[in-house]
Amino acid sequence: MKIDRLAVIGIGLLGGSVARAARPFARYIVGWDQAADVGLSACQTGILDENAPGLLEAVRGADVVVFCTPVDRIAEQVLAVASVCKPGALLTDVGSTKLDIVRATDGRVPAFVASHPLAGSEKMGFEHGRADLFDGRLVFVTPGRSTERGALSRVCAFWGEMGALVEVIEAEEHDRALALTSHLPHLVASALAGVLPAEWRRLTGTGFQDTTRLASGCPKLWTAIFRSNRVALLAALERMSGQLEEFRAALSAEDTDRINELLRLGKIARDGLPPLSARG
Amino acid sequence: MKIDRLAVIGIGLLGGSVARAARPFARYIVGWDQAADVGLSACQTGILDENAPGLLEAVRGADVVVFCTPVDRIAEQVLAVASVCKPGALLTDVGSTKLDIVRATDGRVPAFVASHPLAGSEKMGFEHGRADLFDGRLVFVTPGRSTERGALSRVCAFWGEMGALVEVIEAEEHDRALALTSHLPHLVASALAGVLPAEWRRLTGTGFQDTTRLASGCPKLWTAIFRSNRVALLAALERMSGQLEEFRAALSAEDTDRINELLRLGKIARDGLPPLSARG
Numbered sequence: 001m002k003i004d005r006l007a008v009i010g011i012g013l014l015g016g017s018v019a020r021a022a023r024p025f026a027r028y029i030v031g032w033d034q035a036a037d038v039g040l041s042a043c044q045t046g047i048l049d050e051n052a053p054g055l056l057e058a059v060r061g062a063d064v065v066v067f068c069t070p071v072d073r074i075a076e077q078v079l080a081v082a083s084v085c086k087p088g089a090l091l092t093d094v095g096s097t098k099l100d101i102v103r104a105t106d107g108r109v110p111a112f113v114a115s116h117p118l119a120g121s122e123k124m125g126f127e128h129g130r131a132d133l134f135d136g137r138l139v140f141v142t143p144g145r146s147t148e149r150g151a152l153s154r155v156c157a158f159w160g161e162m163g164a165l166v167e168v169i170e171a172e173e174h175d176r177a178l179a180l181t182s183h184l185p186h187l188v189a190s191a192l193a194g195v196l197p198a199e200w201r202r203l204t205g206t207g208f209q210d211t212t213r214l215a216s217g218c219p220k221l222w223t224a225i226f227r228s229n230r231v232a233l234l235a236a237l238e239r240m241s242g243q244l245e246e247f248r249a250a251l252s253a254e255d256t257d258r259i260n261e262l263l264r265l266g267k268i269a270r271d272g273l274p275p276l277s278a279r280g
Numbered sequence: 281m282k283i284d285r286l287a288v289i290g291i292g293l294l295g296g297s298v299a300r301a302a303r304p305f306a307r308y309i310v311g312w313d314q315a316a317d318v319g320l321s322a323c324q325t326g327i328l329d330e331n332a333p334g335l336l337e338a339v340r341g342a343d344v345v346v347f348c349t350p351v352d353r354i355a356e357q358v359l360a361v362a363s364v365c366k367p368g369a370l371l372t373d374v375g376s377t378k379l380d381i382v383r384a385t386d387g388r389v390p391a392f393v394a395s396h397p398l399a400g401s402e403k404m405g406f407e408h409g410r411a412d413l414f415d416g417r418l419v420f421v422t423p424g425r426s427t428e429r430g431a432l433s434r435v436c437a438f439w440g441e442m443g444a445l446v447e448v449i450e451a452e453e454h455d456r457a458l459a460l461t462s463h464l465p466h467l468v469a470s471a472l473a474g475v476l477p478a479e480w481r482r483l484t485g486t487g488f489q490d491t492t493r494l495a496s497g498c499p500k501l502w503t504a505i506f507r508s509n510r511v512a513l514l515a516a517l518e519r520m521s522g523q524l525e526e527f528r529a530a531l532s533a534e535d536t537d538r539i540n541e542l543l544r545l546g547k548i549a550r551d552g553l554p555p556l557s558a559r560g
Contacts, residue, residue: 118485137485167483180476181484185491188472190546191523195516196460201553203447204461205398205417208553210490211465215550219543226531226539234531236475237524243471244521251506251514259506263499266470270495273481273488 001025001154001161007032007062009055009077011042013121014094015068016129019047021162023131032058034069042126056084064158067093072224075104082109090154096182097228098142098171106144113147113155114171116140117164118182122216135163136276140178142171179232184240186222187233189214281305281434281441287312287342289335289357291322293401294374295348296409299327301442303411312338314349322406336364344438347373352504355384362389370434376462377508378422378451386424393427393435394451396420397444398462402496415443416556420458422451459512464520466502467513469494 006026008015011033019029019042031048032055033039039051052058059065059081067074074093078101085091091112095101098114105112119137121128139159143152156166169177193215196204226233243262250258286306288295291313299309299322311328312335313319319331332338339345339361347354354373358381365371371392375381378394385392399417401408419439423432436446449457473495476484506513523542530538 118483120485120487138483177480177483181480181488184475185472185488187527188468188524189491189550190543191520191527192465192468193546193549194542195464195519195523196549198549198552200457200461201549203398203418203457204553205400206556207400207494208461208465209556210493211469212546212550212553213490214487215543215546217543217547219540219547222543223536223540227534227536230531230534234528237528237531239475240471241521241524241528243475244468244517244524247467247471248514248517248521251510251517254507254510256503256507260499260503262474263470263495263497263502263506266473266492266495267497267499269473269476269478269481270469270492272478273484273492276486276489 001157002027003064003158004028005030005062005064007052007058007065008048009058009065009067010034010069010073011038011048011126012068013124013126013128014117014133015066016042016047016126017119017131017133018066018068018094018129019126020129020131021134025161026064030058030062038126045127047126047129056081059085059089061086063089064154065089065091067091067095069093070221070224071095071097071101071228075101078105078109078112082112085111090151090158092155092158096178096225097175098140099175100228102142102144102171107146110146110148111151113151114142114144115155115159116142116174116178117159119164122213124218132163134159137164139164139166140174141166141168142174143168144171175229176232176235179229179236180239183225183229183233184236186214186217187226187237188240190222281437282307283344283438284308285310285342285344287332287338287345288328289338289345289347290314290349290353291318291328291406292348293404293406293408294397294413295346296322296327296406297399297411297413298346298348298374298409298442299406300409300411301414305441306344310338310342318406325407327406327409336361339365339369341366343369344434345369345371347371347375349373350501350504351375351377351381351508355381358385358389358392362392365391370431370438372435372438376458376505377455378420379455380508382422382424382451387426390426390428391431393431394422394424395435395439396422396454396458397439399444402493404498412443414439417444419444419446420454421446421448422454423448424451455509456512456515459509459516460519463505463509463513464516466494466497467506467517468520470502
């Protein structure tokens with residue numbers, strides 16, 4: 001795959017990583033960020049070839065446009081630029097939730113194919129972006145009913161070129177699954193960090209640090225993700241609360257066998273996760 | 281600090297790490313494990329100099345005895361060997377809970393000083409032990425009322441020699457704090473892993489993996505820890521459930537400001553944890 005002109009909308013951790021990872025096969029990379037100084041810095045460090053003055057200017061003439069903005073902005077931006085994009089341009093995004101975005105764009109922008117790389121970091125800003133962020137990682141692609149077939153195969157090739165493993169999945173199933181595999185862990189990490197009294201912070205070790213790592217993520221971005229996937233996240237949270245109640249009941253009753261059984265089931269599930277380097 | 285004869289009771293991850301970390305200052309290391317083949321293997325790989333045929337034989341003549349057995353076995357083993365240990369011998373342990381152990385031994389074995397290195401791994405077995413496991417890590421030391429002062433200062437020197445940062449703390453406060461900083465994270469990780477349907481395991485990324493890492497720990501060991509710290513862990517779990525209920529209520533009410541505020545407080549707490557390499 002070769003891209004003559006790539007536009008990256010939103011120059012944060014994901015946008016910075018897309019620009020870096022696409023560099024070997026994108027001749028010219030133009031970017032735009034709501035914060036003009038961010039785009040300028042990204043130009044100065046060579047991640048972008050051009051900092052566009054506005055959203056419409058960024059997408060004009062681009063062969064591929066990747067939206068790396070917060071999930072509550074993506075659909076409106078896709079709709080806003082659709083008529084300006086050149087014929088045959090491919091539009092995609094990296095948003096963590098997909099149903100809202102697919103619903104808002106399906107039937108209106110056939111060249112847009114929603115996607116979601118399951119890759120990121122609790123760090124923020126393009127300066128933390130990495131060319132290998134997508135290497136070996138899953139990227140979900142969630143076409144709508146009206147998505148062009150050619151656009152679908154091109155978006156799969158785009159992520160594949162970055163070393164990702166592409167999984168085509170229904171947006172609704174994506175959101176239900178990710179509520180459990182991504183959004184609930186974030187909520188749980190945040191809640192766990194939130195209940196630690198400040199005076200005991202220094203009494204933590206690697207266990208607490210790892211279990212709460214996600215809590216360092218950007219509250220604003222994650223508030224938008226939680227809102228967008230509210231119903232599925234509430235269902236996931238109910239499962240989690242139910243499981244914690246199982247532990248509480250077993251502890252209260254001093255039911256050693258049941259505690260052991262719950263921990264054993266947790267271990268089986270955790271040990272059953274595929275190693276991240278050996279997927280696909 | 282120089283030790284002529286060190287006895288390590290229980291040759292698992294912790295016992296194997298104590299033996300490795302003490303090697304530079306312990307002339308002769310004898311070990312004992314309930315599973316005789318474990319002690320033999322540890323001898324063959326050079327971690328131990330001698331595999332004792334029994335618990336009493338292991339401690340006889342030792343200058344320092346470290347109990348690295350499950351928390352529900354330590355107190356009885358300390359009491360069983362106290363009369364056999366040579367005068368002036370120091371006895372300590374690595375158990376994750378301290379109040380039960382201090383209560384059972386205080387006033388009966390003044391040479392025993394309970395301790396707890398906040399270091400470990402979800403891995404099991406002495407072959408995963410590391411000489412640097414305690415390097416830069418906190419070790420809690422929880423003396424009882426009758427603990428000999430000389431024994432207290434020697435146990436601090438012992439862990440200090442291994443590169444650890446020693447924190448002397450009341451056993452009761454230790455257990456209350458660790459319920460939140462260690463035992464609750466383990467329970468939460470296990471519960472989170474436990475609610476993931478098997479068919480979605482392959483849809484996880486680093487976030488789910490990190491948040492649930494602790495769930496891979498040994499169910500039997502952790503059942504004993506949970507039982508031993510039952511009351512404090514139930515209190516910690518109640519705080520966690522309350523925080524999850526805050527999230528649930530905010531999501532249900534679509535209260536964006538409240539969701540953002542909860543995530544912001546979680547981020548402040550997580551970002552406020554001391555870096556593991558810069559403690560003390």
